Amino acid sequence: MTVPTPTAPHKDLKWIGRSIPRVEDARLLRGLGRYIDDIVLPDMLHAAVLRSPHPHARIVAVDASAARRAPGVVAVVTGPEAADLVGPLPDNGPAPDKHVWRVLAADKVRFVGEGVAVVVAETRYQAEDACELIQVTYDVLDPIVDPVEAVQNPPGLVHEAMGTNIVYERTFTFGPVAQDFAEADLIVRDRLRYRRQTAHPLDTTGAVAEFDVGTGEMTVHTNSISATSAAFGAAASLGIPSNRLNLVPCIAGGSFGSKQFCWRSTVTAAMMAKLTGRPVKYVEDRLDHQLNGDQHGSDRYYDVELAVMRDGTFRSLRLDVVEDYGAYCQFGLGSHGNAIAQVTGPYAITSTEYHVQAVLTNKTQQGAYRGFGADAGNWALERIVDKAALELGMDRVEIRRRNLIPADAFPYTIPAGNLYDSGNYQAVLDHALERFDYAGWCEKREAMRAEGRHVGIGVVTANERSVYGATEFWFWFDNADVAVKTTSTPEGVNLNVDAAGNLTVTLYSTPFWGNSSDTVASMLVAEEFDVDPADVAVVHHGTKGGLPAAGPGGSRLTVMLAGAIRGASGKIKDKLRKITANTLEVDEDDLEWVDGGYQVRGVPERRRTVAELALAAHLVKTSLPEGMESGLDENFVYDHPYLTMPKDDRSDLGVWYPCVGNACHLVAVEVDPETGSVEILDYAAVHDSGTLVNPRSYDGQIVGGTAQGVATALSEELSFDAHGMPLPLTFWDYLMPTALDVPEVNIGHEETPSPLTAHGIKGGGEAGRLMAPGALSAAIDDALRDFDVRVTELPATPERIVGWISREGQV
Known part of the structure; x- marks a missing residue:
């Protein structure tokens, strides 16, 4: 497949690239949005889940008799009973038949917080009161907590049917790794620890289900951000034909990956609605969400090696990753697919080796937390780059500049096979240095250090992959082990022009979750038809009878909507052209689209507007060309913009994440060596995500992602003690940053359009979080260079920083 040449950004565009207020704001800011907990149905019941207090224990008996007699209780379902009512939850991981994931634990509990009854x-x-009346008899087992011990000297097995706690292990070699390491002048090594976090959106995951006994129809209102993708898995778990299940999306108060599918809440509510014959609402409370919400982030141990020449040129990269997945593996190796898609970052590294060992432990399983593994991958790469600069005695900016992929090398294929579609990394770096005033800050840093202050500067140059392809779901396995080699990740839209010429676009993904799909869709339609975005109506469809859609995961939705809307618009405009040609009695080739209508080239007074054409299309059949049907309503399903297949031996994984953005973040910090506190003094970020659609909204993504990256670097950690007990159970312990902790971000943009997508757009939904942890780590290094401290573990909490200074506890 040949990659086309990109066009200049914003060429002949009227709306794309303009900062406009979000069309969603009018209702959301007035409190008129309908969130999952706002949904109230007649005769509705409410569900609560009893959670396990043990990380690892066999369920000997469950006595729910007292709970069933409690006031107001309509039904109680225990784990074994749930196993008879519904099937296992969807599992995209390896060997799902040997580590079965259910809505409630049936045989034994595998982490603190796992549901045992509803x-x-x-x-x-x-x-909630009735849950406290349920008596569960447990046979407590030794917990498997440390992933290294879980492999080398396990006290038991998380899933006996596995016969091991390793759910997956493989080494991928891309290019001449052994040769490149043998020829290198220096091999730089690092051992790193990236600890788990979790997502905390404003509203938790929830569902409201109602079952029609007469028709067998199940309707579930859900705040899943990928309801269409989730529907098939939910239908299989519920034992309901997919054409009798309708997942109706509602707006979500944030997601950060936590609402990717919402299978547990969906199946819980639907199971109980079918059992009771009444609508049932189940919305997680904060403890449910923290302990049993399936959205924990990456939890990795890295051994990294970088082969370097004396002039600072990078040759090859080796990564050995042990990942603590928790008790189940719902997304398989997806977070490592994200990392491998940009494993060499923005650097011209010629070969790579990636060894991954995925381990099961008695902790809550991972989910799709924002960045989904690419965050950890970026951090590990930038840490080894900084160490290489240190060992070579090179400037950290210069070593990056020397290794950046040159602008004339795009489209560029990395050793793993993925394509970087476009970029100008030098321009991004230069813009960021200027915006931050790097030279000025270097002078200020030295002056402040002369006063006895510990001030440092950090810089990262990093990539952001977007628009995933379905081959990522199965290229981890040999061809013989893959039943269906899926390649489709579609996104459908319906576009309708009514008799008055008004436009309505119907989407099949979530209405709102932080990114503004309504605003994006209205701007894209407005661009096609020369109308104001405010005049475009946006409708959201449930999954039943809807078009295929995969939703916003992997920073894909804006790109996919652009392709789908362009496709649907093209079909409608083609029909409008034919009607114009017929009514004006001219050849179609003599017409051009100008200012919301078709006109004869060179004769602008001979034209038809959309309103005139729409009236004819709907109400004047005799004005239509022979054989044309009335109406202006078109569907279009847009699939992946560029995908190639992996090689059979997996020495090349093909192209699966081709829309790759780039960013440079710089930060200045001051560290107090006595308390370990870190104060951010200045922060600048320059991003290139192709053609910008709405800079105002994208800047919000950068600020929000940077805030989460600050949390990753400095405070947020979902830790467990040696007995598998989760330690941060409230926001007193799980330390999310406040507005006072997040700096003002000085944002700049570069635009190198993608040659693969409509308007040259790339995804940018994980902006900021993929860069901030590395930038802050580097700045802390620089601030504490007198103490010979390097950040090798995140978060760099005050306690850890003080320990590193005193030479205690550094990885």
Whole structure:
């Protein structure tokens, strides 16, 4: 497949590239948005879940008799009973038949917080009270907590059917790794620890289900951001034909990956609605979400090696990763697919080796937390680059500049096979240095250090992959082990022009979750038809009878909507052209689209507007060309913009994440060596995500992602003690940053359009979080260079920083 030449950004565009207020804001800011907990159905019941207090224990017996007699209780379902009512939850991981994931634990619990029973009552208070009446007899087992011990000297098995706690292990070699390492002048080594976090959106995951006994129809209102993708898995778990299940999306108060599919809440509510014959609402409380929400982030141990020449040129990269997946593996190796898609970052590294060992432990399983593994991968790469600069005695900016992929090398194929579609990394770096005033800050840093202050500067140059392809779901395995080699990740839209010429676009993904899909869609339609985005109506469809859609995961939705809307618009405009040619009695080739209508080239007074053409299309059949049907309504399903297949031996994984952006972040910090506190003094970020659609909204993504990256670097950690007990159970312990902790971000943009997508757009939904941890780590290094401290573990909490200074506890 030949990669086309990109066009200049914003060429002949009227709306794309303009900062406009979000069309969603009018209702959301007035409190008129309908979130999952706002949904109230007649005769609705409420569900609560009883959670395990043990990380690892066999369920000997469950006595729910007292709970069933409690006031207001309509039904109680225990784990074994749930196993008879619904099937396992969807599992995209390896060997799903040997580590079965259910809505409630049936045989034994595998982490603190795993559900063992669900109670449905007239009120949530009654359901919660009844949960306390359920008596569960446990045979407590030794917990498997440390992933290294889980492999080398396990006290037991998380899943006996596995016969091991290693759910997956493989080494991928891309290019002449052994040769490049043998020829290198220096091999730089690092051991790193990236600890788990979790997502905390404003509203938790939830569902409201109602079952029609007469028709067998199940309707579930959900705040899943990928309801269409989730529907097939939910239908399989519920034992309901997919054409009798309708997942109806509602707006979500943030996601950060936590609402990717929402299978557990969906199946819980639907199971109980079918059992009771009444609508059932289940919305996680904060403890449910923290412990049993399936959205924990990456939890990795890295051994990294970088082969370097004396002039600072990078040759090859080796990564050995042990990942603590928790008790289950719902997304398989997806987070490592994200990392491998940009494993060499923005650098011209010629070969790579990636060894991954995925381990099961008695902790909550991972989910799709924002960045989904690429965050950890970027951090590990930037850490080894900084160490290489240190060992070579080179400037950290210069070593990066020397290794950046040159602008004339795009499209560029990395050793793993993925394509970087476009970029100008030098321009991004230069812009960031200027915006940050790097030279000025270097002078200020030295002056402040002369005063006895510990001030440092950090810099990262990093990539952001977007628009995933389906081959990532199965290229981890040999061809013989893959039943269906899926290649489709579609996104459908419907576009309708009514008789008055008004436009309506119907989407099949979530209405709102932080990124503004309504705004994006209205701007894209407005661009095609020369109308104001405010005049475009946006409708959201449930999964039943809807078009294929995969939703926003992997920073894909804006790109996919652009392709789908362009496709649907093209079909409608083609029909409008034919009607114009017929009514004006001219050849179609003599017409051109100008200012919202078709006109004869060179004769602008001979034209038809969309409103005139729409009236004819709907109400004047005799004005239509022979054989044309009335109406202006078109569907279009847009699939992946560029995908190639992996090689059979997996020495090349093909192209699966081709829309690759780039960013440079610089930060200045001051560290107090006595308390370990870190104060951010200045922060600048320059991003290139292709053609910008709405800079105002994208800047919000950068600021929000940077805030999460600050949290990753300095405070947020979902830790467990040696007995598998989760330590941060409240926001007193799980330390999310406040507005006072997040700096003002000085944002700049470069635009190198993608040659693969409509308007040259790339994804940018994980902007900031993929860069900030590395930038802050480097700045802390620089601030504490007198103490010979390097950040090798995140978060760099005050306690850890003080320990590193005193030479205690550094990885």
